[in-house]
Amino acid sequence: MPIFPPVASALARPVSRRSGSETYRQIRAIAVSAPECLEGAKSSRALNSCDPVSLFNACRHAACLAQTEGNPWASSTWAAKRSDVRKHFMLMYSLDDIPAFEALLVSQRPNVVLIGAMTLCMPGAVECAKRVRRLLGDSAVIVLGGRHVNETLYLEDEKRREVSSVRHHKASPGRLIRDRTISPLFDIIISGEAEMVISAIGEGLAQSKELNLKNISEFLSLTIPGLWIADFPGMDTTHVSSGIRLDQNQLPSAIKAFGVQSSFDIFRGRLTSHVFSYTGRGCFYDCAFCSERRSVAGGIYDAHGAPARVYRQFQETISISNENPNARKASAFVEDSIFLNGSPSQINVLCELLEQKPLELIFGGQFTVDLVIQRRSLIERLASNGLRYVFLGLETLEPEAIGGMSKDIGSAHASWQKRFHEALSTLISLRISCGCALLFGLGESQFSREHLLSLLIKLRRTTGQPVTLSANWAVQHPLKNCLESADHDYLQWGTPEGRLLELFHRFGEASARYPLHGIAPPQVDEVTRIIERLDAFEALDEK
Numbered sequence: 001m002p003i004f005p006p007v008a009s010a011l012a013r014p015v016s017r018r019s020g021s022e023t024y025r026q027i028r029a030i031a032v033s034a035p036e037c038l039e040g041a042k043s044s045r046a047l048n049s050c051d052p053v054s055l056f057n058a059c060r061h062a063a064c065l066a067q068t069e070g071n072p073w074a075s076s077t078w079a080a081k082r083s084d085v086r087k088h089f090m091l092m093y094s095l096d097d098i099p100a101f102e103a104l105l106v107s108q109r110p111n112v113v114l115i116g117a118m119t120l121c122m123p124g125a126v127e128c129a130k131r132v133r134r135l136l137g138d139s140a141v142i143v144l145g146g147r148h149v150n151e152t153l154y155l156e157d158e159k160r161r162e163v164s165s166v167r168h169h170k171a172s173p174g175r176l177i178r179d180r181t182i183s184p185l186f187d188i189i190i191s192g193e194a195e196m197v198i199s200a201i202g203e204g205l206a207q208s209k210e211l212n213l214k215n216i217s218e219f220l221s222l223t224i225p226g227l228w229i230a231d232f233p234g235m236d237t238t239h240v241s242s243g244i245r246l247d248q249n250q251l252p253s254a255i256k257a258f259g260v261q262s263s264f265d266i267f268r269g270r271l272t273s274h275v276f277s278y279t280g281r282g283c284f285y286d287c288a289f290c291s292e293r294r295s296v297a298g299g300i301y302d303a304h305g306a307p308a309r310v311y312r313q314f315q316e317t318i319s320i321s322n323e324n325p326n327a328r329k330a331s332a333f334v335e336d337s338i339f340l341n342g343s344p345s346q347i348n349v350l351c352e353l354l355e356q357k358p359l360e361l362i363f364g365g366q367f368t369v370d371l372v373i374q375r376r377s378l379i380e381r382l383a384s385n386g387l388r389y390v391f392l393g394l395e396t397l398e399p400e401a402i403g404g405m406s407k408d409i410g411s412a413h414a415s416w417q418k419r420f421h422e423a424l425s426t427l428i429s430l431r432i433s434c435g436c437a438l439l440f441g442l443g444e445s446q447f448s449r450e451h452l453l454s455l456l457i458k459l460r461r462t463t464g465q466p467v468t469l470s471a472n473w474a475v476q477h478p479l480k481n482c483l484e485s486a487d488h489d490y491l492q493w494g495t496p497e498g499r500l501l502e503l504f505h506r507f508g509e510a511s512a513r514y515p516l517h518g519i520a521p522p523q524v525d526e527v528t529r530i531i532e533r534l535d536a537f538e539a540l541d542e543k
């Protein structure tokens with residue numbers, strides 16, 4: 001029995017074995033992360049990655065099926081070595097990447113195009129789908145998914161997993177198609193955990209005599225594991241999964257499926273993998289402005305197996321790095337919103353695994369300011385097992401001026417600024433490098449932004465830390481039924497062409513058009529002054 005069974009056999013539904021001239025239709029799939037902005041290229045000084053990891057996560061089950069005999073994916077265009085499978089994937093940044101996308105369409109002539117979209121990428125997803133229709137007509141099924149869909153097509157009550165509980169935000173692509181705001185560009189729209197449902201769409205497409213959506217829709221059993229909703233707007237049909245949980249211990253990691261190719265500067269030339277504990281997409285702190293908040297992205301589950309999954313991905317990273325012709329050393333960044341949920345028991349189990357069988361790997365992960373202070377001994381234990389980098393969401397120096405942040409749990413002891421200093425000193429004493437995420441546009445003044453950056457420059461000059469900054473401007477995400485986003489359909493680019501867009505190439509997420517409700521949009525002179533300070537911060541690196 002294969003470790004990753006095809007969806008149909010996993011559900012004990014017979015897969016018709018065909019022989020002679022009757023064969024599966026070959027699945028010819030490409031997957032693309034839609035561009036987030038109108039034009040230009042990301043600044044090399046912005047914190048970034050060249051891997052579409054979110055898309056890799058969505059496609060990891062299908063990609064591993066392609067390596068396993070006895071299912072339609074095994075004869076798909078993904079049945080190739082990892083580096084070749086990656087050629088069917090694309091991470092787009094702006095519309096400047098459209099010619100490369102069109103070239104991929106022409107060379108692959110896919111019959112299924114998977115488009116992943118975060119909120120600011122929605123106009124880009126529409127542009128990509130238009131190109132598919134123009135070049136391939138209806139011969140390719142277009143499937144849309146990712147964070148934007150998750151936040152706009154949802155259940156009113158997660159426990160009531162039935163069609164009557166489905167809700168569409170104004171920006172739900174399925175709703176926009178039904179009310180004819182956009183043409184029927186997306187055939188299938190998947191909200192939620194897509195790993196098994198993507199494999200099933202491929203299987204349905206391969207096995208149905210005629211390539212039509214009705215056949216694929218009928219093929220999707222509600223017992224396919226994962227918390228998902230599949231919307232077929234052209235047929236006005238929606239399926240809600242029955243809620244069988246994914247078995248994260250059985251699913252392959254994105255690393256196993258797609259290998260490792262990127263390298264974070266912080267790990268000095270080592271290959272760097274993106275590791276997930278796969279305990280859910282939500283963060284238990286639930287900060288109001290954040291898309292990862294648990295009340296929107298979902299809670300934590302299957303925490304029990306998490307340390308072993310992280311350890312296993314560390315091992316996979318090493319063996320894949322060793323396969324590299326230049327035998328590069330290995331590193332990993334654990335992408336959990338909070339490293340193993342900050343849980344002492346989970347972190348201790350990971351440390352035990354690393355102490356029993358040490359690995360030649362260094363790693364980083366995300367913590368909060370208060371967790372670094374409160375869990376000092378755990379961080380110390382992690383440091384002695386390879387933790388070399390901690391990324392902190394600093395956001396602002398004055399949480400009280402922006403109405404508070406749920407993660408700011410130690411305010412009774414000292415100010416946020418003081419606690420940040422304490423956390424940084426802790427990391428410095430443990431020889432762990434620190435990176436900080438900054439988030440402007442939460443309601444703070446320009447003076448406060450510049451003060452924050454001046455302080456970070458001073459710290460960098462005097463202590464050598466933090467080593468890196470990621471600047472972001474808060475975007476009003478749909479966040480399901482959040483009232484503040486209710487009027488946006490997100491069909492316009494986040495930032496129109498012009499000076500602000502040029503400046504934002506240096507940022508992580510930012511937009512002129514979708515500031516938080518009640519907060520003034522960013523101005524060119526404000527952002528210019530921020531960039532000047534980011535330049536000054538980075539100039540210290542060059543000295």
Ligand code: B12
Binds near residue numbers: 281508
């Ligand atoms: C790794 C990462 C990146 C990588 C890779 C992005 C990529 N396109 O693959 C990089 C650094 C390049 C990146 C860039 C951006 N990111 Co990013 N990123 C992440 C991060 C840390 C992990 C993503 C992940 O794999 N999660 C785990 C998987 C299991 O969950 P998932 O991503 O939701 O994917 C599941 C489903 O959504 C679905 N799904 C995903 N894609 C698809 C595609 C199809 C076709 C289908 C059917 C389903 C499907 O299936 C997956 C498996 O269940 C998340 C935060 C987080 N911890 O999740 C932010 C996050 C997703 N990013 C975010 C943002 C805003 C961006 C940017 C727009 C701006 C920026 N630079 O930060 C760009 C967009 C780039 C682009 N063109 O796509 C936001 C999204 C918020 C929102 N509502 O839009 C997040 C949530 C961070 C945050 N708190 O704001 N990102």
Ligand code: SF4
Binds near residue numbers: 292
């Ligand atoms: S702690 Fe960070 S990831 Fe978690 S909800 Fe708050 S801002 Fe988001």
